[in-house]
Amino acid sequence: MIVGAEGVGLYQIAYSYYGFLLTFISGGFPTALAFMTAKNQKQGKVLLKATTFLLMIIGAAIGSASYMLAPAIADFMGDSHLTVPIQYIAPALFIVPLLSLMRGFLQGVEHYGSIAASEVVEQITRVVTMLALTTLWIGYGNDFAVGGAVFGAFTGAASALVFLLVMFRFRVWQTYGSEENFGSQRLTILPDISCYLKMAMAILVTRLIVPLSEFLDALIIPHRLQDAGLSISQATRIFGEISGMATIIVYLPTLVTDALSHTLVSKIAEEWKEKQSAAVFRRIRLAIQLTWMWGLSSSLFLFFYGYELGMLLFGNSSVGGAIRYLSLIPLITGIREITTTVLWAQDKKKEPMIGLVAGTVCSILLSYALVGIPGFGYEGVIISILSLEYIAMTWNFRMVRKQNKEMSLSFSIAKETIRLLLIGIGYFQLLHHLSEMYLIHAPGYLQEAAEMAAFYIGITIYTILRFVKTNKMKLFL
Template sequence: MRIPRLIKQFVIRAGAMFVVKLIGLVGRVILTRIIGAEGIGLYQISYSFYGFILMLTSGFPTTLAIATAKAPKQGWGFLKIVSLCLILSCGLLSLGVFWNSSDVAGFLSNPGLEYGIRSLSLSLFAVPLLGLVRGYLQGLKQFGIIAFSEIVEQSFRFVFMLLLVGQFLSLGVERAIGYGLYGTFMGAFISFSMLTIFISLNKETISSYRSRDSFITLSWFVRTSLAISATRLFIPLSEFVDALLVPNRLVAAGYSASEATAIYGVIYGMAVIVVYAPTLFTGALSHILTSHIVAEWQKGDKRKFISICNTALYTCWLWGGVTGLFLFVYADELSFYIFNTDSASHVIRALAPIPLIVGFREISTSILWAQDNRKDPFFGLLSGIACSIIIQYFLVAIPGFGYKGAAIAIIVLELVASIWNMKVLRNKEVAFKGIVKPLLYDFTFGICILLGMINLFQGSEYIMNLWRFITITMLYFMTSGIYIYLRCIRKIL
């Protein structure tokens, strides 16, 4: 009974993650069509600052989950103690950001960000508390209510955001974004209220987990929280550096502040969303397979371990190749029909390899983590971020090279991290020779299918008809999906 329960928990978690990201993707697309490139640039920069500050407390929920799983009674005590600390510290932080929002906007080199920073300051108080409650419930294995709360939060966040932006758009895009970002607090508040009601109504059920405690010291809790926060800080730090560096280097290249914000919005608010969308599949697959990979490694069944790893790598690479080809060929249609502009098409085409590279990075990171190797993925990602920053600083400032420079920096970040993992895996049990040759055959299959559909539905117009594009998309991914299932997925299942 234990193994099916674990699989069910991981499926619930992965499914919720997929739905949450899908809601976010749809919401961002609608928001982009309402506020345009400059507006989504302001939104993206504001969220980069918010995400960076929020990650300072990201270690507490995970540590509380670990502590609660080991010692449920102490977990309840830690929840109360840490909640009080977060109420005081995050309350002061929220007030500080609110009062100094104009200074923060000046630091980010765009006074128009003041309204967005001021709105998100309220979320800096609510979201850490929400994360802490989720961490406590995670330690008690209440995965269903956690998944539901994430979907509720994301849904209400974007519903309120889109309604507020539409209501206040007449005041200007800067104020509309500012008011719209209050949706982040509203979504977090509704989700937090739901979880606290759930805990209060299920005290007896939850209390049944409070047995066989092991003693956990407060110093261990603090050290572990700080270590996890430091590890998770790199991706938000990278995004925050992008938000600081790219617009400033574009200004150095001769663009105005408004033009630089619009270009940043096209790259990171439009193109990046599209090219990273296929990684929802690889992320969910990696999340589900982690438990299987860990189980086989701990049992010492190297043959089964290598088989699952190679099949997972093969699946991610094949999916990345299929989606990358589609992004490259239909970048114009994707940009036009999703964002109602063709300005993101050349960036989408330049970033078409991203699903392939990210798919490998995610699954290879899971394999290394299963082997208790957290150092190499960490240093690989850190090296990628460092290379990306250097490229952004020099290439984005070259006149006329802004889009290309930013795209190269994004690809280099993912590529360096992936190559680092590949180098480590080649020195371990996982082999690549057996999957490279079939992968070339499968790429050929994907190209043939795509070329066949292009010839079958060929038209004379520059941007093909919407229904023709939808038909090609459905047929291509239906055919590719069946092929991937027969070649890969059924072997894992």
């Protein structure tokens, strides 16, 4: 709200560049280190030291190159105003990989309290830095304001790293660093280096897909919008409205399905390993059913109140239009996440990656082809985003059906969808009339906020009750 849509566009482009390089630098080392440390803590300590040294060299080199070549990089990305943000985010490329690596080690020794506390420290510092510098530097122009905002990535990571180093010094390292705490574990570092590197590279390939897609979008979309006749400022503003505002809102409901995925993965993996097919099939069916109902409810909310959300949160009606266009994201992405979790739990690691790669390629091609059409840029960006999620979801769903042939995934999808649509439309109309009758004298923003809260709470309660009744479950134990 401080920097406006154009500033948010600059912020998103700079962060896409940063996210791609950060993923490339860190690779899969933090996750691989967590696995190796969980197996052998003494080995994990040695790998932590060695990998820290490696990432320090790589991060320092890439961070320094980014700072010095920032003007050329900004021109390559199509906007000279990106020079300052790229320079201010460059130091984070050195510090953040080290922080991620240390958290990976702590995950391996199951010291989750320190990880959680460092996350809080990092985010508080980052947000305070962002708001303070953006407010102070907005008078110097959007590029300096955005530079102050992205600099929060460095200050937040630095504060969290210092916090963890203190924890290591006074608590963690005493617990996990001394030789006697490793018992009789053998240090077989040389044979396991190959396993460690292979695991890190495999994780890197999977994790690099999404940051690479976002980086390519940041390269292609603004350029193609300019090819369609828009100015640099207009192209950046549209990119900011969609990628930096609308997508944040439409992806929020997927936090629920993400939490569901984390809950399910270990249980499905354990039951699949023990060949308890009936229990696995039941969990999959219930997970997909709940995700479908929750995603559809959230999509209804976003469609009905997209314009109100855009005006209330960003003061921008164009964002509201984008939210309505992207309202199916909670449904599509939720199914994709759940099916990805199911496939991973059943030792099918490559299948979700194939679907994501196919979706990414299709999304990039559609972005290039559609965004450059005069007057169709906005819609082209939205179609490309939806195509990525839809292709990945369809592929995953097909693989789940193939992997679990004996299971029936039918739970009257058409019937439940029609029922939910009718309930949602009727409830929306009812709330709208009640709002006009009883809140007519209240401020407009208060009236809209109360109506939206009542709709989401009501539709959520209905979804839960309907899910419980359909599956003959007990709501209270």
